[in-house]
Amino acid sequence: RKEVEQDPGPFNVPEGATVAFNCTYSNSASQSFFWYRQDCRKEPKLLMSVYSSGNEDGRFTAQLNRASQYISLLIRDSKLSDSATYLCVVNPTGTASKLTFGTGTRLQVTL
Amino acid sequence: DVKVTQSSRYLVKRTGEKVFLECVQDMDHENMFWYRQDPGLGLRLIYFSYDVKMKEKGDIPEGYSVSREKKERFSLILESASTNQTSMYLCASSLERGPPQETQYFGPGTRLLVL
Numbered sequence: 556r557k558e559v560e561q562d563p564g565p566f567n568v569p570e571g572a573t574v575a576f577n578c579t580y581s582n583s584a585s586q587s588f589f590w591y592r593q594d595c596r597k598e599p600k601l602l603m604s605v606y607s608s609g610n611e612d613g614r615f616t617a618q619l620n621r622a623s624q625y626i627s628l629l630i631r632d633s634k635l636s637d638s639a640t641y642l643c644v645v646n647p648t649g650t651a652s653k654l655t656f657g658t659g660t661r662l663q664v665t666l
Numbered sequence: 667d668v669k670v671t672q673s674s675r676y677l678v679k680r681t682g683e684k685v686f687l688e689c690v691q692d693m694d695h696e697n698m699f700w701y702r703q704d705p706g707l708g709l710r711l712i713y714f715s716y717d718v719k720m721k722e723k724g725d726i727p728e729g730y731s732v733s734r735e736k737k738e739r740f741s742l743i744l745e746s747a748s749t750n751q752t753s754m755y756l757c758a759s760s761l762e763r764g765p766p767q768e769t770q771y772f773g774p775g776t777r778l779l780v781l
Contacts, residue, residue: 563706587768598756598772599709642708646768653724654770656701658708 556581559657561643567663572633576660578643579625587646588619590628592639593659599642602628633664669693670773672757678779685744687776689757697760698740699770700724700732702753709756715740747780754778 561578568574580588588605603610605617605626616629626645630637643657673688691698699714701724711724713732721732729751733741740759744751754777758770 589769598775600772601769604769653711653714654768656709658706 557657558582558647558655559643559645561657561660563658563660565661565663567665568633569665570633570635572664573629573631574633574662575627575629576641576643576662577625577627578657578660579623580643580645580647580655581624582645582647583621583624585624585645585647587654588617588626589644589654590615590617590626591642591644591656593642594639599656602641630662633662635664635666638662638664670757670759670771672755672773672776674776675774676777676779678781679744679747680781681748683744683747683780685747685778685780687742687744687755687757687778689740689742689759689773690738691740691759691771692738693759693761693771694737695759695761695771696737697762697768698734699758699760700730700740700742701756701758702726702751703756703775704753712742747778749780752778752780 590602591599592602593599609618614631618627640659640661642659670691700712701709703709715721715734731743756775757773760770
């Protein structure tokens, strides 16, 4: 089983739609969780950290479910500029700085 | 803003050549990382370093070595390039170990083609 698993997509949604991605992780001791965004042929960039209580940043909401070992990302009112690959990222040890990256979920927002 | 720079955006080398990929960060970060990214496989950690002159193997270190002589610079070396090392190479840095300072900042990447 992969340490971090994501549906590769693509998710094709119209502008204005709400879309959600899930990601599962295998190590129950994992402490830190993130969503990164990667545009085509660019480097990954931090979108948001995921806290136990869940967190929101504008149109983006991240949730953590420790019991089921998954994290989610919800994007409301999708924009064309949201088209990208979204990487689920986990720190499996909590003490070191090594991060484990999922292979990403591709989102395509269309007119 | 954190800035991570990589010496080349595109590189073409021949099989058997020695290849140096340089990465520099300007934010006094302790930790630096080298990844490769391939379609369907995502980012895979090659080597990382927590401090000057320190290095640790990642998940796929075979065929690679690294050097960290100065805090801001982390070099990836392909001793004898092979075609299966054709990939996108990404360097990253982070401030400290452990949350919440472990966010990694990436350089723009080097696309390496080995012929």
